[in-house]
Amino acid sequence: MALLSFNTKVHFGHGERKQLVLESAKLGMKKPLFVTDKGVRAAGVFALATETLAELQGAVIFDQTPPNPTEDAAVAGLTSYQTNQCDGIIGIGGGATLDLAKAIAVLCGDPAPLWEYCNRNASPRPIVNPPPLILMPTTSGSGSEVGRSAVIIFNNGIKAGVGCPTIVSVAICDPELTLSLPKYMTAATGMDALSHCVETFCSPLVNPPIDAIALDGLTRLYQHIERAVADGSDAEARWHMMMGALEGAVCFQKGLGAVHSVSHSLGALGHHHGTLNAIMLPHVLAINASVLQDKLPLLCRAMGVAPDTDLVELFLQLNQRLGLPSGLKELGVQKESFQALTQASLADNAHKTNPRALTENDYLRLLAAAW
Numbered sequence: 001m002a003l004l005s006f007n008t009k010v011h012f013g014h015g016e017r018k019q020l021v022l023e024s025a026k027l028g029m030k031k032p033l034f035v036t037d038k039g040v041r042a043a044g045v046f047a048l049a050t051e052t053l054a055e056l057q058g059a060v061i062f063d064q065t066p067p068n069p070t071e072d073a074a075v076a077g078l079t080s081y082q083t084n085q086c087d088g089i090i091g092i093g094g095g096a097t098l099d100l101a102k103a104i105a106v107l108c109g110d111p112a113p114l115w116e117y118c119n120r121n122a123s124p125r126p127i128v129n130p131p132p133l134i135l136m137p138t139t140s141g142s143g144s145e146v147g148r149s150a151v152i153i154f155n156n157g158i159k160a161g162v163g164c165p166t167i168v169s170v171a172i173c174d175p176e177l178t179l180s181l182p183k184y185m186t187a188a189t190g191m192d193a194l195s196h197c198v199e200t201f202c203s204p205l206v207n208p209p210i211d212a213i214a215l216d217g218l219t220r221l222y223q224h225i226e227r228a229v230a231d232g233s234d235a236e237a238r239w240h241m242m243m244g245a246l247e248g249a250v251c252f253q254k255g256l257g258a259v260h261s262v263s264h265s266l267g268a269l270g271h272h273h274g275t276l277n278a279i280m281l282p283h284v285l286a287i288n289a290s291v292l293q294d295k296l297p298l299l300c301r302a303m304g305v306a307p308d309t310d311l312v313e314l315f316l317q318l319n320q321r322l323g324l325p326s327g328l329k330e331l332g333v334q335k336e337s338f339q340a341l342t343q344a345s346l347a348d349n350a351h352k353t354n355p356r357a358l359t360e361n362d363y364l365r366l367l368a369a370a371w
């Protein structure tokens with residue numbers, strides 16, 4: 001059985017953003033570096049997340065998070081941390097922001113080239129003395145606040161993870177921070193979370209507790225994603241979406257699959273992670289179907305649909321109802337890139353735990369089907 005551990009202390013619930021005062025004080029943060037992005041600030045979500053902090057004037061705010069976090073952005077964040085002599089990091093935003101906050105924390109203790117920490121290396125550089133780190137998600141998608149790595153686009157062009165399973169001191173999950181998230185981002189990030197639950201459940205590793213969590217997450221996400229997209233102010237739907245996202249990320253320890261191996265390869269080119277996962281999910285289920293005969297009815301049961309439901313068709317239709325792109329062509333992906341994408345997908349860690357051992361030809365077929 002795979003290693004089973006739950007690493008992160010989590011406050012979860014409507015209004016839990018109030019915990020930020022107490023938790024930052026407990027961690028001895030007097031001058032934290034706030035890591036966020038311009039969109040989260042412009043939407044007023046940063047102000048909402050920090051409303052209980054008395055002294056935000058003069059706070060050190062790094063809001064240069066790109067749509068996909070990069071090594072350069074992590075180095076820029078580190079410079080801001082060092083220049084301002086900060087003593088902790090508070091990440092407030094979507095998955096990109098939270099992953100960037102983690103990467104900055106990794107560099108703070110030992111500012112070596114970030115690639116040396118990447119889990120693609122046979123022996124990644126050990127992380128030493130990271131500062132206290134608080135993460136507050138403002139989407140229900142990546143679950144990065146409890147996930148085990150920071151996924152970064154490195155300067156060598158590879159999108160891969162820095163394993164840092166114990167770097168987060170506290171996660172504060174307040175679904176009220178997602179109430180103003182626009183429809184498209186609610187749909188795309190929600191499908192990222194849903195794909196985590198499906199892929200980890202389908203992973204061939206044996207880990208029954210994680211399977212149970214994955215199916216519970218799938219139930220919540222499938223039952224509430226359309227409600228959350230239709231009415232962003234539906235607080236109950238937002239609660240379940242955020243819990244499903246957290247559960248999906250707790251499950252990473254069982255391994256992901258080809259949805260994510262392809263998504264990481266395409267994400268390195270700048271495409272949105274959740275959108276890619278939504279597009280890939282039905283096609284990956286189709287290519288894996290022959291080895292999932294025992295698991296497909298259990299996925300159906302978790303989703304509350306008949307046990308013989310065609311899940312490929314169900315997810316294709318769900319994407320359509322959510323207003324998500326129907327294929328990679330719509331994102332501007334060129335067929336000429338399929339060969340390079342296939343090689344990148346074969347090298348990705350998520351490839352190793354796909355339920356079927358996919359070949360080069362399988363990936364070419366998969367990309368053609370998803371185009």
Ligand SMILES: [Fe+2]
Binds near residue numbers: 142196277
């Ligand atoms: Fe993901």
